[in-house]
Amino acid sequence: DQQxxxxxxxxxxxxxxxxxxxxxxxxxxxxxxxxxKKYPAEGPTFLISISSIKDKNEDGRFTVFLxxxxxxxxxxxxxxxxxxxxxxxxxxxxxSGGSNYKLTFGKGTLLTVNx
Amino acid sequence: xxxxxxxxxxxIKTRGQHVTLRCSPISGHKSVSWYQQVLxxxxxxxxxxxxxxxxxxxxxxxxxxARQFPNYSxxxxxxxxxxxxxxxxxxxxxxxxxxxxxxxxxxTRLTVT
Numbered sequence: 222d223q224q225x226x227x228x229x230x231x232x233x234x235x236x237x238x239x240x241x242x243x244x245x246x247x248x249x250x251x252x253x254x255x256x257x258k259k260y261p262a263e264g265p266t267f268l269i270s271i272s273s274i275k276d277k278n279e280d281g282r283f284t285v286f287l288x289x290x291x292x293x294x295x296x297x298x299x300x301x302x303x304x305x306x307x308x309x310x311x312x313x314x315x316x317s318g319g320s321n322y323k324l325t326f327g328k329g330t331l332l333t334v335n336x
Numbered sequence: 337x338x339x340x341x342x343x344x345x346x347x348i349k350t351r352g353q354h355v356t357l358r359c360s361p362i363s364g365h366k367s368v369s370w371y372q373q374v375l376x377x378x379x380x381x382x383x384x385x386x387x388x389x390x391x392x393x394x395x396x397x398x399x400x401x402a403r404q405f406p407n408y409s410x411x412x413x414x415x416x417x418x419x420x421x422x423x424x425x426x427x428x429x430x431x432x433x434x435x436x437x438x439x440x441x442x443x444t445r446l447t448v449t
Contacts, residue, residue, distance in 0.1 A: 253436040264426055264440035310378050326378030
């Protein structure tokens with residue numbers, strides 16, 4: 222059972238426009254969410270995170286929104302740049318009260334930003 | 337500061353063989369986790385270690401084992417390799433076992449033939 226779902230395998234946007242990547246989750250015990258970017262032949266790079274007590278976190282061009290009632294989060298990239306082209310993974314942790322802080326990942330969304 | 341390092345970068349093994357993968361965490365980080373990523377999927381949790389003790393294990397067979405050393409580096413061992421073990425093996429480090437943010441190394445690409 223997929224506890225973290227990224228239903229769009231790919232997304233293509235024009236340079237300068239907004240990229241919106243979506244993620245849904247089913248486990249109500251998740252209390253922290255992270256986005257990672259991954260280039261081919263490299264490990265995932267941490268981008269931005271959000272605690273379940275917040276509904277928005279912003280860092281430069283990247284903003285993550287969390288809707289707990291809908292169990293949905295999204296990553297907004299504005300403006301999009303060709304260098305943003307990569308696979309983006311949504312991940313979640315059920316930390317509170319847990320014995321380990323394992324990351325549960327979605328399958329990823331391939332973002333292509335066209336010049 | 338150096339990030340998470342992993343060795344080797346690539347590895348080719350034959351079915352039935354054994355493999356050892358190595359990871360050095362970011363300086364000051366005491367927790368190491370291992371993940372397996374197969375093509376088209378997100379990384380899957382294998383183990384978490386903190387202060388040389390196993391803190392968590394994912395849904396992997398007993399052929400997979402790991403350990404952490406006093407300098408916080410870690411090894412992942414896989415015995416009796418199967419074709420299905422071919423994957424990218426990722427190591428992630430964090431400051432504490434209870435740290436939410438984990439930082440990944442470049443991974444070891446294992447191919448089993």
